[in-house]
Amino acid sequence: xxxxxxxxxxxxxxxxxLAWMHEGTRFFDARVGQLADDDFHAPAxxxxxxxxxxxxxxxxxxxxxxxxxxxxxxxxxxxxxxSGEQREADxxxxxxxxAAVLRADLEDAQRRFAAAVASLPAEAWRAEVRTxxxxxxxxxxxxxxxxxxxxxxxxxxxxxASFADLPPSFVEAFLTEVTATFTARPDxxxxxxxxxxxxxTWSIGPPDADEVxxxxxxxxxxxxxxxxxxxxxxxxxxxxxxxxxxxxx
Numbered sequence: 001x002x003x004x005x006x007x008x009x010x011x012x013x014x015x016x017x018l019a020w021m022h023e024g025t026r027f028f029d030a031r032v033g034q035l036a037d038d039d040f041h042a043p044a045x046x047x048x049x050x051x052x053x054x055x056x057x058x059x060x061x062x063x064x065x066x067x068x069x070x071x072x073x074x075x076x077x078x079x080x081x082x083s084g085e086q087r088e089a090d091x092x093x094x095x096x097x098x099a100a101v102l103r104a105d106l107e108d109a110q111r112r113f114a115a116a117v118a119s120l121p122a123e124a125w126r127a128e129v130r131t132x133x134x135x136x137x138x139x140x141x142x143x144x145x146x147x148x149x150x151x152x153x154x155x156x157x158x159x160x161a162s163f164a165d166l167p168p169s170f171v172e173a174f175l176t177e178v179t180a181t182f183t184a185r186p187d188x189x190x191x192x193x194x195x196x197x198x199x200x201t202w203s204i205g206p207p208d209a210d211e212v213x214x215x216x217x218x219x220x221x222x223x224x225x226x227x228x229x230x231x232x233x234x235x236x237x238x239x240x241x242x243x244x245x246x247x248x249x
Contacts, residue, residue, distance in 0.1 A: 013140070014140045027161070029106075031159045031161050032106065032159075034159055035157075039159070040102060043158070045156045045157070049156075051158070052096075054153050055102050056095050059106045059110075060090050065145060066112055068142050069142060072120065072124045073124050075127070080132045131145075151166050168198065172218060175193070175202055175222050188245060189243055190203070191213075191245070192213045213236065214242060216235065224242070
């Protein structure tokens with residue numbers, strides 16, 4: 001198959017990722033917009049984080065992913081973060097800010113990132129950059145990375161959103177990625193996930209091992225694998241207790 005024949009498929013995947021990203025950004029912003037100023041420093045759904053931490057993180061992630069697009073556009077290596085320590089320090093500092101400052105910071109960061117996305121030349125989406133973990137990716141994966149951030153952290157705000165609110169196609173794509181990642185890890189047992197609302201199934205763990213079946217809605221399965229749920233709404237027929245899964249990140 002020629003390189004030209006790949007291009008429509010690549011563009012279609014990029015457009016899908018961009019659509020998920022834009023929809024997720026609007027969804028996250030709406031959840032933030034529902035918060036009163038005093039709500040920002042209340043606990044989020046993540047351990048040891050307030051909602052202000054979540055908002056600060058999402059703002060800094062926009063800048064970090066914008067750095068990858070700068071790298072793709074210019075060819076000059078531009079890492080997501082100066083260091084892991086600086087990333088954590090920026091989030092902690094941001095979480096201490098007043099709500100009005102956090103709102104403005106989030107809006108400005110998202111505006112910068114949106115401009116970087118809109119102005120990226122078509123050929124630059126195929127440029128190779130590296131994630132914070134050092135994994136080489138095409139720049140076309142950046143919108144997918146941002147989509148994951150805004151959708152999942154909208155739930156983490158603990159402001160009324162749940163995984164049931166995520167687009168079904170996005171959930172299925174995310175489940176496919178998470179299960180593939182777990183399968184590549186040595187600390188994950190054999191599990192078959194059955195999405196009772198869509199009929200889709202995913203397998204993780206060693207292919208030659210006996211699988212434990214876990215059933216539930218696709219969104220609930222994803223929440224469990226990402227460590228955002230204890231899996232109370234899921235079932236493991238014939239077993240009762242859900243199997244252990246490793247941490248997603």
